[in-house]
Amino acid sequence: MTRSAPTRRQLLFTAGSLLGSGLLGVRPTHAQGIPVAMQLSWLHSVQFGGSYIALRNGYWAEQGLDVTLLPGGPNAPVAPPLVAGQALLGRGAADYDAAAVAQGAPFRIIGVAMQKNPFCIASLPANPVHEPRDLLGKRLGMALINRPVLDALCALNGIDATAIEIVPTQYDAAPLLQGQADCLLCWATDLPVAMAVQGVDSVVMLMADHGYEIHAQTYIATEDSLAQRRDEIVKLLRGEARGWQDYRKDPAAAAALTVEMFPDLGLDPEAQRIQAERQLPLMFTDVTDAHGFGWFTDESVEANIRTLALLGQEVGPDLWDRSVLEEVHGN
Amino acid sequence: MTGQALVPLRPGPWLQGAGVLGLLLAWEGASQASQSHFVLAGPSQILERLRLDGGLLLRALLATLRAGALGFALGVAVGLGLALTAVLAPRVERPLTTISLLLFCLPLVATGPVLRVILGPGIGPQVALAALAVVHTTFTTVLVGLRAAPASWFDLVRSYGRTRWAELWQVRLPASVPYLLAALQIAAPAALLGAMVGEFTGAERGLGVLTIQAIRSLDVVGAWTIATVAAASAMAVHGGLGVLGRRLDIIPPPVLLAPPPDPPVRSPAARGLALLGLMGFVLLLWQGLMDALALSPFFAKRPADVWAYLVAGSDAAVHRQTLLVALGETASHALPGALAGLASGAGLAALLVLAPPFAAAVLPLSLALRSIPVVVTAPLIVLGLGRGPAGTIAVVAAMVFFPTLVACLSGLRHASRPILDILDSYDAGRIRRLAIAQLPAMLPALCASARMSIPAAILATTTAEWLATGRGLGSHMAMTAMTSDYAALWSSIVLIGLAALAAHAGIAALERALLARFAPEQLAP
Numbered sequence: 001m002t003r004s005a006p007t008r009r010q011l012l013f014t015a016g017s018l019l020g021s022g023l024l025g026v027r028p029t030h031a032q033g034i035p036v037a038m039q040l041s042w043l044h045s046v047q048f049g050g051s052y053i054a055l056r057n058g059y060w061a062e063q064g065l066d067v068t069l070l071p072g073g074p075n076a077p078v079a080p081p082l083v084a085g086q087a088l089l090g091r092g093a094a095d096y097d098a099a100a101v102a103q104g105a106p107f108r109i110i111g112v113a114m115q116k117n118p119f120c121i122a123s124l125p126a127n128p129v130h131e132p133r134d135l136l137g138k139r140l141g142m143a144l145i146n147r148p149v150l151d152a153l154c155a156l157n158g159i160d161a162t163a164i165e166i167v168p169t170q171y172d173a174a175p176l177l178q179g180q181a182d183c184l185l186c187w188a189t190d191l192p193v194a195m196a197v198q199g200v201d202s203v204v205m206l207m208a209d210h211g212y213e214i215h216a217q218t219y220i221a222t223e224d225s226l227a228q229r230r231d232e233i234v235k236l237l238r239g240e241a242r243g244w245q246d247y248r249k250d251p252a253a254a255a256a257l258t259v260e261m262f263p264d265l266g267l268d269p270e271a272q273r274i275q276a277e278r279q280l281p282l283m284f285t286d287v288t289d290a291h292g293f294g295w296f297t298d299e300s301v302e303a304n305i306r307t308l309a310l311l312g313q314e315v316g317p318d319l320w321d322r323s324v325l326e327e328v329h330g331n
Numbered sequence: 332m333t334g335q336a337l338v339p340l341r342p343g344p345w346l347q348g349a350g351v352l353g354l355l356l357a358w359e360g361a362s363q364a365s366q367s368h369f370v371l372a373g374p375s376q377i378l379e380r381l382r383l384d385g386g387l388l389l390r391a392l393l394a395t396l397r398a399g400a401l402g403f404a405l406g407v408a409v410g411l412g413l414a415l416t417a418v419l420a421p422r423v424e425r426p427l428t429t430i431s432l433l434l435f436c437l438p439l440v441a442t443g444p445v446l447r448v449i450l451g452p453g454i455g456p457q458v459a460l461a462a463l464a465v466v467h468t469t470f471t472t473v474l475v476g477l478r479a480a481p482a483s484w485f486d487l488v489r490s491y492g493r494t495r496w497a498e499l500w501q502v503r504l505p506a507s508v509p510y511l512l513a514a515l516q517i518a519a520p521a522a523l524l525g526a527m528v529g530e531f532t533g534a535e536r537g538l539g540v541l542t543i544q545a546i547r548s549l550d551v552v553g554a555w556t557i558a559t560v561a562a563a564s565a566m567a568v569h570g571g572l573g574v575l576g577r578r579l580d581i582i583p584p585p586v587l588l589a590p591p592p593d594p595p596v597r598s599p600a601a602r603g604l605a606l607l608g609l610m611g612f613v614l615l616l617w618q619g620l621m622d623a624l625a626l627s628p629f630f631a632k633r634p635a636d637v638w639a640y641l642v643a644g645s646d647a648a649v650h651r652q653t654l655l656v657a658l659g660e661t662a663s664h665a666l667p668g669a670l671a672g673l674a675s676g677a678g679l680a681a682l683l684v685l686a687p688p689f690a691a692a693v694l695p696l697s698l699a700l701r702s703i704p705v706v707v708t709a710p711l712i713v714l715g716l717g718r719g720p721a722g723t724i725a726v727v728a729a730m731v732f733f734p735t736l737v738a739c740l741s742g743l744r745h746a747s748r749p750i751l752d753i754l755d756s757y758d759a760g761r762i763r764r765l766a767i768a769q770l771p772a773m774l775p776a777l778c779a780s781a782r783m784s785i786p787a788a789i790l791a792t793t794t795a796e797w798l799a800t801g802r803g804l805g806s807h808m809a810m811t812a813m814t815s816d817y818a819a820l821w822s823s824i825v826l827i828g829l830a831a832l833a834a835h836a837g838i839a840a841l842e843r844a845l846l847a848r849f850a851p852e853q854l855a856p
Contacts, residue, residue, distance in 0.1 A: 070452055074543060075443035075531035077812045080630040084448045100815035105629050144801045145810045168801045172546050194548040264390050264536035266544050
């Protein structure tokens, strides 16, 4: 099953799997080929719709890969399974990736699923935030973890961050609806969708439209994997790109597939459908039209480096590696 | 005459029924009144959701119960093994107690990702966290039971020249059965909590997964329905074990007290040396475990990494400052919460003794409510009380309140019979009986509750900070995990462990002083 001689950890790993009898990862029923795992950044949802299409349509199986999609969660950081070699590819974000690299993880960003960062300021129509200036004097509900994100947005737009009252919350929309906050710092593809499903309209100001350029939903791999298992990584990303092309043609079908594949997650079909729609403009842009899914330009890397510097992270362009994408898209 | 002294164990069913009905009506009324605030869902909405989503909830419940049951069995087995070891080799009892306390205080947010890597995909982390959640309570409770036989029985065994093993088989184990049953009752909800939090490390089904989905998607009715299902199943297991005990004629143990700490007989130097030795052993265990599993130093930090982060490194002072501020914030919620829980638990127990029929109605309800896992209550209480300190303090207080109430009521029942008889013969009022005879009898129970409240308060505070308020060390640890700052994460764990041990030692010292003054018989060897 594994290529190297089993270590004690792998034996434990196997024991753990036996104990669990059923693997939690998703596998096609006709599984055979080289076992490869991709660590997702959150619980299964249409956020990873393209991967499910690739799995269901056999885009990996026909290349000889037996792919497992490992779900994430609130207590499931992406970096450890990658460093430990349990996952070949992970779904990260440029800021988290840069932080992991600063802590000694040898990661490279080899693809970018979300060209535009999904962070936004969500507010209610009665008291809206249309542009960064509108934030002044407002109560902004956000997880304190995201403080650097707000500071970067303020710096990019020349706003005094101290004029914004921060209401510490965790990640849910209730504080906005309960009136404890005037607006929320969140992803455009989740809390506003949850509010829409509850019949609450919201105003969404995408931070990417105001200079906040951070690649989101990146594909990351360790330098070691890139050197030793490059072929599998190329095949993995190729299948992924095909899956997402299908997704783009019919996001509603991707939402339906997600709900069908994970009946035990309690996913709301309507919420999945809206989310599938709303992430389209973030993932497919002129850049992907010209070069293919997951592409990133040198200019966007430069912009990321500038934004990361505002977040207090010094990185160079060697955090990114486009060679796999070049192979995938054949140029 | 005796009717007043003892709280009847079987309450009037009508009183209990009326109490439950009243609660349900108040709940429904409150939910109707707060319809548009996304806070509270009432019983009628929950019933409707159960009807609509019954299949989904049942599958989730079964998935969580499966992992919880495996962890429960594993954790109880380890706890039992530790207790037996401590009885057979009394010298290792203190180190074992310390290590099991430290394991119990490991924050869920920190252990989850490491367990996920060690155990791989599957239900490994769920099982392991469920097991970790029950080892300590099983160990301490069964240990009391193994010692609960009267001294004369041991004399008898010894007078026949039998061995320690015979003593174990013929006296200790039979004596410990009621305590084992009580330990299982305490363990059941804890295992459920562990399994739910384990799902946060990445799972495809289970009540924990559904909880995340419900909170994220503003599904208030969903959150309350899941909470109800989790609480009901924990209460069912709790109650089922009680029924089993009655079927088997197992009499519930008199008081579930950990034995009072040993009086300090050794010189301070000897005690310091023992402490140092224990610390060294814990550090070796830590280093050895990480090395044996060949865990990457990127996320599995060793003692030297923490030392560098907190003491030797160039930014150590800044790091210490950051972590201590976060720890201080956490303590500022945990401490008042624990004190409020202890005070209200003991206070209500005392009040209830003045009104026995009420105690009869409240006790079974408290036993049941005790079994609701904190991961379920934390978001709900914070939803209601807001994200300020009040919410977190209330979560901690609720977590400490129920076990304290149960323990204190039990302690009050064991007031000295002769003293009560004397007071009765002088026709003393209820207040005087309480002050002179019953409160001193409650003191050991209160002290034991205080000791047991340490891990409970840490668990509740860090969980609430992580899941709801975004403040303090709990939130800081979640952030360090996300940004791969694992040296900070492990340093936080070490600080929490040290704080827990310090609190434990402090309460034990206070306990010795109090008991020496008010209940000297408890300190007799």
